[in-house]
Amino acid sequence: MTSRFADGLAVGSDLGAAAETAVRQALAGLSGPADLVCFFICGEDPDDVARAGQRAMAVASSAHVIGCSATGVIGDGQGVELTPSVSAWAATLDGGRLTTFQLETLTAEDKFVVVGLPERQADDQVAILLADPYTFPTDAFVERSSEVLGDLPLIGGLANGLEGRGSVRLFAGGEVYTEGAIGVLLGGGVKVSTVVSQGCRPIGPTMVVTSAEENLLLELAGQPALARLEDIVSDLDEDDRELVAAGLQIGVAMDEYAEHHERGDFLIRGVIGIDPEREAVAIGDVVDIGRTVRFQVRDAATADEDLYDLLDAHREELGRIDGALLFACNGRGSAMFGSADHDAVALRDTLGSIGMAGFFAAGEVGPVAGHNHVHGFTASILVFSS
Numbered sequence: 001m002t003s004r005f006a007d008g009l010a011v012g013s014d015l016g017a018a019a020e021t022a023v024r025q026a027l028a029g030l031s032g033p034a035d036l037v038c039f040f041i042c043g044e045d046p047d048d049v050a051r052a053g054q055r056a057m058a059v060a061s062s063a064h065v066i067g068c069s070a071t072g073v074i075g076d077g078q079g080v081e082l083t084p085s086v087s088a089w090a091a092t093l094d095g096g097r098l099t100t101f102q103l104e105t106l107t108a109e110d111k112f113v114v115v116g117l118p119e120r121q122a123d124d125q126v127a128i129l130l131a132d133p134y135t136f137p138t139d140a141f142v143e144r145s146s147e148v149l150g151d152l153p154l155i156g157g158l159a160n161g162l163e164g165r166g167s168v169r170l171f172a173g174g175e176v177y178t179e180g181a182i183g184v185l186l187g188g189g190v191k192v193s194t195v196v197s198q199g200c201r202p203i204g205p206t207m208v209v210t211s212a213e214e215n216l217l218l219e220l221a222g223q224p225a226l227a228r229l230e231d232i233v234s235d236l237d238e239d240d241r242e243l244v245a246a247g248l249q250i251g252v253a254m255d256e257y258a259e260h261h262e263r264g265d266f267l268i269r270g271v272i273g274i275d276p277e278r279e280a281v282a283i284g285d286v287v288d289i290g291r292t293v294r295f296q297v298r299d300a301a302t303a304d305e306d307l308y309d310l311l312d313a314h315r316e317e318l319g320r321i322d323g324a325l326l327f328a329c330n331g332r333g334s335a336m337f338g339s340a341d342h343d344a345v346a347l348r349d350t351l352g353s354i355g356m357a358g359f360f361a362a363g364e365v366g367p368v369a370g371h372n373h374v375h376g377f378t379a380s381i382l383v384f385s386s
Contacts (some may be wrong), residue, residue, distance in 0.1 A: 005323025
């Protein structure tokens with residue numbers, strides 16, 4: 001049986017050796033030569049990470065190669081957090097066209113300008129984006145990506161390092177970058193799709209925003225937003241009230257014309273505070289008057305169910321799935337599920353033993369209802385089918 005996708009994982013303090021082992025494992029799992037190799041490195045010393053990345057790129061030099069540093073990696077059906085490790089993923093993309101790129105921001109007339117994007121072509125399918133959250137305006141770039149990229153889906157994650165700011169390393173085209181963003185554009189005869197699991201469920205009714213000011217919701221359905229929220233919370237059972245206390249979310253309906261708005265129909269954003277004087281609720285986004293919203297909660301059980309439901313539906317729709325890249329929030333894993341393996345196991349349970357790797361990201365990129373966004377606490381997945 002031919003294998004077009006394969007992954008590798010190596011754990012150990014000798015990052016260079018781990019990088020070589022993981023990449024060679026992934027390459028050895030393919031039936032033919034690799035067209036694309038992605039790798040992810042968790043290591044304590046950014047210089048060690050850089051050297052390991054150079055070694056990974058050298059081993060896979062005949063392919064298009066991208067990679068980044070991370071606080072945890074995913075491969076071989078498992079997750080490894082906060083431990084020196086390297087995961088790798090290799091793909092044979094028959095008929096696919098690949099263009100690696102490196103993005104940087106220039107300041108022009110008090111505005112940020114992103115340069116380095118490849119020219120769009122009619123048969124472009126998706127772009128994988130790996131960004132340094134400390135130096136690249138990922139939120140603004142992703143939210144406005146349609147102005148430049150049209151309907152092209154973006155999928156990927158925000159890289160990080162165990163030392164935080166300054167320890168991020170990005171790898172593309174044989175080069176090491178300490179800032180900006182890198183990625184690869186996939187076009188031609190590649191069959192890809194995306195899954196974004198936000199892991200929330202709604203509480204209370206859907207409501208129209210009737211008054212708002214920047215990121216403050218002042219009125220929902222004609223009543224003070226805080227009063228609406230207090231009414232909803234008072235009707236909850238004790239378990240759900242604890243979830244509200246642990247971290248309340250709000251969902252912004254992506255299709256205003258849908259008759260019903262259920263789980264998965266919302267773009268999830270955090271509730272970041274309340275203003276008792278104005279009876280307002282502050283959220284992590286700006287929502288226009290007239291938009292439909294619904295408060296949400298997130299817990300391990302809901303996140304588990306959401307991911308399995310989405311993957312099951314995806315598999316039924318597509319039939320055979322051959323490979324996947326997984327960008328999981330670093331707030332998931334053991335912090336949410338008690339196991340670093342949860343999301344990797346979910347993919348294996350639903351999609352089978354496919355070539356799958358990825359990393360624990362400091363923010364995830366993926367489309368919801370046809371629009372690209374940066375998320376938190378999600379699993380963003382790029383799926384390759386035949």
